[in-house]
Amino acid sequence: MLNKANQHWGDRVVDKILEDPVPENHTLRIATGITPSGQIHIGNLREVVTADVIYRILQERGKKAELIYIADDFDPLRKVYPFLDPQKYQPFVGRPLSEIPCPCDKHSNYAEHFLEPFLRSMDLLKIHLKIFRSSDLYKNGQYNEVIAQSLDARDKIAEILFRITGKEIDQYWSPFVPICESCGAMTQAKVISWIREEKIIKYSCGQCNHTGFMHIQGNGKLTWRIDWPARWSFLGVDIEPMGKDHGSKGGSYDTGKEIVNRVFKKTPPFPIIYEWIRLEGMGDMSSSKGNVIAIEDALKVVPPDILRYLIIKATPKQRITFEPVKQLLAVFDEVDNEQAKRRDQRAIDLSQASDFKPIGIPFDHLINVVQIAAGDPAEVKKILQRGGYKIADSSLGALEERCVFALNWLEHFAPQEARFSVAQGLPESVESFSPQQRKILGILSDILKNMLTKEIDVTAEEIHRAFYEAAKEDTELTVKDVFQAFYLALINKNSGPRAGWFIKTVGIDFVQKRLSQASGLEK
Numbered sequence: 001m002l003n004k005a006n007q008h009w010g011d012r013v014v015d016k017i018l019e020d021p022v023p024e025n026h027t028l029r030i031a032t033g034i035t036p037s038g039q040i041h042i043g044n045l046r047e048v049v050t051a052d053v054i055y056r057i058l059q060e061r062g063k064k065a066e067l068i069y070i071a072d073d074f075d076p077l078r079k080v081y082p083f084l085d086p087q088k089y090q091p092f093v094g095r096p097l098s099e100i101p102c103p104c105d106k107h108s109n110y111a112e113h114f115l116e117p118f119l120r121s122m123d124l125l126k127i128h129l130k131i132f133r134s135s136d137l138y139k140n141g142q143y144n145e146v147i148a149q150s151l152d153a154r155d156k157i158a159e160i161l162f163r164i165t166g167k168e169i170d171q172y173w174s175p176f177v178p179i180c181e182s183c184g185a186m187t188q189a190k191v192i193s194w195i196r197e198e199k200i201i202k203y204s205c206g207q208c209n210h211t212g213f214m215h216i217q218g219n220g221k222l223t224w225r226i227d228w229p230a231r232w233s234f235l236g237v238d239i240e241p242m243g244k245d246h247g248s249k250g251g252s253y254d255t256g257k258e259i260v261n262r263v264f265k266k267t268p269p270f271p272i273i274y275e276w277i278r279l280e281g282m283g284d285m286s287s288s289k290g291n292v293i294a295i296e297d298a299l300k301v302v303p304p305d306i307l308r309y310l311i312i313k314a315t316p317k318q319r320i321t322f323e324p325v326k327q328l329l330a331v332f333d334e335v336d337n338e339q340a341k342r343r344d345q346r347a348i349d350l351s352q353a354s355d356f357k358p359i360g361i362p363f364d365h366l367i368n369v370v371q372i373a374a375g376d377p378a379e380v381k382k383i384l385q386r387g388g389y390k391i392a393d394s395s396l397g398a399l400e401e402r403c404v405f406a407l408n409w410l411e412h413f414a415p416q417e418a419r420f421s422v423a424q425g426l427p428e429s430v431e432s433f434s435p436q437q438r439k440i441l442g443i444l445s446d447i448l449k450n451m452l453t454k455e456i457d458v459t460a461e462e463i464h465r466a467f468y469e470a471a472k473e474d475t476e477l478t479v480k481d482v483f484q485a486f487y488l489a490l491i492n493k494n495s496g497p498r499a500g501w502f503i504k505t506v507g508i509d510f511v512q513k514r515l516s517q518a519s520g521l522e523k
Ligand SMILES: [Zn+2]
Pocket: 102, 103, 104, 105, 106, 107, 112, 113
């Protein structure tokens, strides 16, 4: 028997879900939903990845399961976000996203503009979603019955909302918000009366003062706190991950539970509440704040398996901070290196998405190597082999792919100090070296020359120690000065990758000649 505490969170959640017996032929429906009001980012990814973990484990256990995604494209545009052209979008505030033109003019509407790259990324992440668009569900009549039930139970719902949230409910408040047929606004109309037999409402618009009658089908929507339990009811949702805002006390899950029981006579889904993903130094990711990394962009730098692992390894209650330098490189190695300390094998198994093959080369090392090789994969292979890495022919493809990720990392995420290129000739800055600096580089060059004549292989540590030995030769220079002169001569920068490893990677003979030139001994 496995110790529960050591079990992966996904296994524990599924144990809990299956405590209630599942009827023989029932397919467990797991629902996810994101409003495509802006770039769908890696913060949003937690919703679908969490659901996918549960989906995969249910399948492992022989249960029938289905993963659905509801794009809330019938939600109104709340405001002109910072990434939108104010002139173009101001007139569309309050209108359904599915009825607003897209920012690039290439998609059928605003929502599709953001959905298209998201759905493409889902394929790469091997998350198979059955997709619903709320605009379709409203327009094709699937919502009709629950809208009618909600309008019938208007007072009961108002009582529930007031009691649980403590918010005063206006006498004109309605669970259903019509879209004014005159001005198109969704958020400003009041429902005056409800004619159940014909499924027609009478409303008056707060924006243009129009008063009219309309059929409920496709002409308006339920407000969020009713919409959610309504869709649990007619879509038969059994399990749903949700952000902590929805899952908090008095949040929409609290009110939804009671509404689904008392108004729609169904049971609420099993909730999985998750924490946000923060962007290091920039707070919780939010498309309205603009501090996001789109899933599509992240996948250029991080293979799908590793992006999944980053989320799957943490329990839903743990806050994840996306930090693209140290943390990301560490996560790369956890997945790539079977010996890595913090590696979580169960999380890796649940993260399978592509034919990700471990190649056993630390990603930070590869980042240095691709720069030394100026991006040429054949040269990368040579350098790696010189450094003692064994590269089987069968992993050449994986290595080439990894080089592309390394180059993309350099382009998108690398801090200035991680970028360098080995200068083809002696950099000009060498001309201003002091006599001491030249002397030190000469000493360093001699030590390296000595190493080259040795039969045995010199380690990176041994090379690194040579800098400290050289520094002892001159009391006027610090070790820091020695390193600085070295980096200037090689990459024309004051600092760079760890010297011993760097020299081993570039080649001792190459470095020795360069230092000898820089010292002025050789022209
Ligand atoms: Zn577009």
